[in-house]
Amino acid sequence: MNLDKRLLVAVVLVLLIAFGLGTFYGAYRERQKTAGDFTLINNEVTAVGMDTNEQPSQVIVYVTGEVEYPNVYSFPAGARVHEAIEKAVPKPTADLRHIDMARVMVDEETIPVPAMGESSEPGAVLSSSSGISPSGKININRASAAELDQHLSGIGPTLAQRIVDYREKNGPFRKIEDLRNVSGIGEKRFAEIKDQIDVK
Numbered sequence: 324m325n326l327d328k329r330l331l332v333a334v335v336l337v338l339l340i341a342f343g344l345g346t347f348y349g350a351y352r353e354r355q356k357t358a359g360d361f362t363l364i365n366n367e368v369t370a371v372g373m374d375t376n377e378q379p380s381q382v383i384v385y386v387t388g389e390v391e392y393p394n395v396y397s398f399p400a401g402a403r404v405h406e407a408i409e410k411a412v413p414k415p416t417a418d419l420r421h422i423d424m425a426r427v428m429v430d431e432e433t434i435p436v437p438a439m440g441e442s443s444e445p446g447a448v449l450s451s452s453s454g455i456s457p458s459g460k461i462n463i464n465r466a467s468a469a470e471l472d473q474h475l476s477g478i479g480p481t482l483a484q485r486i487v488d489y490r491e492k493n494g495p496f497r498k499i500e501d502l503r504n505v506s507g508i509g510e511k512r513f514a515e516i517k518d519q520i521d522v523k
Contacts, residue, residue, distance in 0.1 A: 382428050382495075386410070388436035389417035400494050402428050408436060429464045429495045429523065460521040463502060464495040475516050482507050496522050 382400055387393045390411035398406060405424035413419060418439045428434075454466020454474075461474050463486060471483035478486075482505075489505045490496060499520050503513050 382430040382432075384428050384431070385433045386436065387433060389414045389438045390436050398428060401491075404428055404434060407434055411436070414438075423465075423467070426465060427491055427495065431523070461519055462522065463499070463520050464490060464522055475519055477512055477515055498522060 380400055381397050382402060383395060383397050384407050385393075385395050386407050390408070390413050392411050394411065396407055396410055403424065404422060404426045407428060408419070408422070408424070413436055416438050418437050422434075422436065454462045454470040461470065463471070466474075468480065468483040468487045471478050471486055472480045475483075485505050485507060486502070493504075496502060499517055499522055500513075502508055502516075502520065503510070
């Protein structure tokens with residue numbers, strides 16, 4: 324009789340231990356799953372945030388005029404004007420002297436290549452490749468430091484160079500308000516020049 328009781332007690336203890344271990348393991352697995360889900364959600368949120376701040380990965384431009392292959396071309400963001408002209412192959416009659424070959428291209432722009440003798444005519448490539456927009460405003464994506472200094476109120480040579488350096492490092496300005504990201508251009512100075520500038 325005593326042996327039967329001890330055996331029964333032993334069986335009950337084994338069952339209790341097994342139940343306890345099973346419960347512990349189940350809770351552990353649940354915690355692991357929750358942690359994994361949290362990590363996944365965190366990664367998705369981070370990825371969405373990164374996408375929002377990404378700069379455009381490419382620019383599309385149209386090269387026309389005195390070139391062998393006038394066409395629409397695609398380049399990585401930050402590419403220079405000379406790359407587009409080289410791809411379109413300038414004709415022997417092309418006048419490249421007044422084109423800013425080192426300028427960073429802007430998405431959706433047209434790059435006209437003039438023939439010899441056209442550069443001095445009104446409306447020729449000089450105005451197209453300079454920082455003066457068709458609207459008469461200063462294009463902060465195309466203007467040289469000298470043009471920014473000369474045409475914008477309160478923008479001296481130092482600040483003009485900062486604008487050029489900023490767009491070469493970070494890509495073209497997407498909207499005129501982005502100019503406030505340049506060191507030295509606060510709300511007051513931006514308010515003074517916002518009606519004088521453009522990005523296209």
